[in-house]
Amino acid sequence: MLFQKSAQSMIALLGFMVAVASVHAADPKLANVTILATGGTIAGTGATSTTTVGYTAATVGVQTLIQAVPEMTKVANVSGEQVFQIASENMSNEHWLTLAKRVNTLLAQKDVHGIVITHGTDTLEETAYFLNLVVKSKKPVVLVGSMRPSTAISADGPVNLYNAVVLAASPDAVGRGVLVSMNDQIHAGRDVSKSNTTMVDTFRTPEMGMLGYFQGGKPLFYRQVVRKHTTETEFDVSSLTALPQVDVAYSYANVGPTAIDALVGAGAKGLIHAGVGNGSLPAKVRPALSAARAKGVLVVRSSRVGQGILARNGEANDDELDFVVADTLNPQKARILLMLALTKTNNTKEIQRMFYTY
Incomplete structure (x- = not known):
């Protein structure tokens, strides 16, 4: 009896192995898509099926993610790599450089047609914009995450991942820059932001609008990306081992110079001032920012509002102060562009050109 059960178990295991092998057998008619896993909620687990907050991020490996969505193998030849296994609030400049170099290496291979990056949602928009500036290929790069862990009822990760693979394999996605695929929507990495703490429709492009939708398992595009990206940028991270220190100083009623002075004292090479309204400079803050600029620190005026164009020489005389304005970039994305610009x-005139270009 024991032998019979052992034999049955072995047959079942061999059957599973054959099934997995057949799922991953390459189809020459399909695009080859590599999934680079970095952790996040999409790879998270909760204590129960109703746990949607208080779960543990970055516990599920890339192969498990792939095996959970076998439907992907009908639209692409899928392979996976575990690049990191972190919650995205821990994403660092060093992580970005490692990820960008790996993406560029893979996309330089003729047999890789697209990349999907699984990512935590907290900093997904930042990683997307960084890659949008440094990836050197027109092939699709798609970031994807989820708002519910993999163990939750109605987890959004599987369908998001499936859509991301469909998008990365689609010829229609070529040359559109780095994309974000969430909640049946397609967004541009430059413009998208997380807008809600917990809802599955958190990723929005409120002013510019999303690029398109998924319907019937197909990506449908309705808008073009016009700002330069990927192969059209002047940024090259291939030889970089670190990025210049750029920090964000947040403004609010009764704000003083404490944060600015501390950041400059800690070695910041650039500062993003997340001002109120149209990037206004409070009376107590202006002298500290001027002093920082006099020490050689680059200052970029942005806004905490999250939407709108930051007007040059509007709420401050930027020409006189030798400041840069962030155009439509929010503070966290302005920080990324300033790091690369540095x-x-x-030269502030050159850096201002970059903010109007990218």
Whole structure:
């Protein structure tokens, strides 16, 4: 009896192995998509099926994610790599450089047609914009996450991942820059932001609008990306081992110079001032920012509002102060562009050109 059960178990295991092998057998008619896993909620687990907050992120490996969505193998030849296994609030400059170099290496291979990056949602928009500036290929790069862990009832990760693979395999996604695929929507990495703490429709592009939808298992595009990206940028991270220190100073009623002085004292090479309204400079803050600029720190005026164009020489005389304005970039994305800009130049006119270009 014991032998019979053992034999049955072995047959079942062999059957499973054959099934897995057949799922991953390459189909020459399909695009080859590599999934780079970095952790996040999409790879998270909760104590129960109703746990949607207080779960543990980054516990499920990439192969488990792939095996959970076998439907992906009908639209692409899928392979996976575990690049990191972290919650995205821990994403660092070093992580970004490692990820960007790996993406560029893979996309340089003729047999790789697209990349999907699984990512925690907290900093997904930042990683998307960083890659949008440094990826050197027109092939699709798609970031995807989820708002519910993999163990939750109606977890959104599987369908998000499936859509992301469909998008990365689609010829229609070529040349559109780095994309974000969430909640049956397609967004541009430059413009999208997380807008809600917990809802599955948190990723929005409120002013510019999303690029398209998924319907019937197909990506449908309705808008073009017009700002330069990927192969059209001047940024190259291939030889970089670190990025310049750029920090964000947040403004609010009764704000003083304490944060700015501390950041400059800690070695910041650039500062993003997340001002109120149209990037206004409070009376107690302006002298500290001017002093920082006099020490060689690059200052970019942005806004905590989250939407709108930051007007140059509007709420401050930027020409006189030798400041840069962030255009439509929110503070966290302005920080990314300034870091990369500082790898090329310290000239404020050149950096302002970059903010109007990318």
